[in-house]
Amino acid sequence: MTSRFLQTLLDDASRPFRNGSRFAYHYARGKLSSDCIFRELLKRGIFPAQGRFLDLGCGQGSLFAWLLAARKLYEQGNWPADWAPAPQPLALLGYELMQKDVDRASQAFGLDHPIVSIRQGDMCKVDFGQADVVTILDALHYVDHARQKDVLKRIRAALPPGGLFLTRVGDKGAGLPYHICNWVDHAVTFVRGHRLPTLYGRKLVEWVELLKSLGFVVETLPMNEGKPFANIMLICRVPAA
Ligand SMILES: C[S@@+](CC[C@H](N)C(=O)[O-])C[C@H]1O[C@@H](n2cnc3c(N)ncnc32)[C@H](O)[C@@H]1O
Known part of the structure; x- marks a missing residue:
């Protein structure tokens, strides 16, 4: 049941990207099927x-497409019995530095989607407003250490009691798997048509210390599924009032 369901979820989540280029569609499909974090x-x-x-x-908004498709299938009663109910997104706001990705998102979701808005912007500069969930998947290490701290502080301020900040980072203390992560990161960035970035990692203990110092309760979960990477998901919750 689950593998047929996952195929349907993948088909539905990738479909909006057919409105754009072949690249956008295949990138979304590849990412959503191969990266265990979404599931x-x-x-x-x-x-x-x-x-x-x-x-x-x-x-290009792959996470949002995934969440929308999941909620729709859940509401239709097509949902694995051993999975938690799919969350209901009330608003899906994304900021992305690269205009090319924002354009792909616009082609996928349209410019007047009722709840999705993906805007060009630098996370170090944009106003976060208020949110219940903030996510940064594999993007925080593009920002230098001082800016990382400022972004994290502003995320904490944007969340209510009980709010969630979810991120995935590489553990710089993990040795070779961390370096493999960075090589893959460089290769993917290059394929997506961007310049090779400088990457600003931290050891896992340093990430956790920093997040705790900002008032988050932090849980860590390796998120590699058999790949020789050092990726860790950090589930950071604001304590309830
Ligand atoms: C590895 S990709 C991950 C994309 C997406 N989170 C996902 O999981 O599919 C990292 C993304 O972060 C974006 N990025 C890097 N620095 C940024 C910044 N300062 N503000 C906003 N986006 C940024 C890059 O352009 C890139 O699209």
Whole structure:
């Protein structure tokens, strides 16, 4: 049942990208099928039942397409019995530095989507407003350490009690797997038509210390699924009032 369901979820989540280029479609399909984080987020019920989402460094909006498709299937009763209910997104706001990705997102979701808005912007500069969930998937390490701290402080301020900040980072203390992550990162960035970036990693303990110092309760979960990477998902919750 689950593998047929996953195929349907993947088909539905990738479909909006058919409105754009072949690249956008195949990139979304490849990313959503090969990266276990998308499936695990839903299966484990990490997101709240409903909420306003803010995704920083959102690329072409693959996470939002995934969430929309998941909620639709859940409402249709097509949902694995052992998965948590799919979250209901009330608003999906994304900021992405690269205009090319924002253009792909616009082609996928349209410019007048009722809840999705993906805008060009630098996470170090844009106003986050208020959100119930903030995500940064594989993008925080593009920002230098001082700016990372400022972004994290502003995320904490944008979240209410009980709010969630979810991110995935590489553990710089992990040795070779961390370097493999960075080589892959450089290759993917290059394929997506961007310049090779400088990457600003931290050891896992340093990430956790920093997030705790900002008032988050932090849970860590390796998120590599058999790949020789050092990726860790950080589930950071604002304590309830
Ligand atoms: C590895 S990609 C991940 C994209 C997306 N989060 C996903 O999971 O598909 C990292 C993204 O972060 C974006 N990015 C890097 N620095 C950024 C910044 N300062 N503000 C906003 N986006 C940024 C990059 O352009 C890139 O699209």
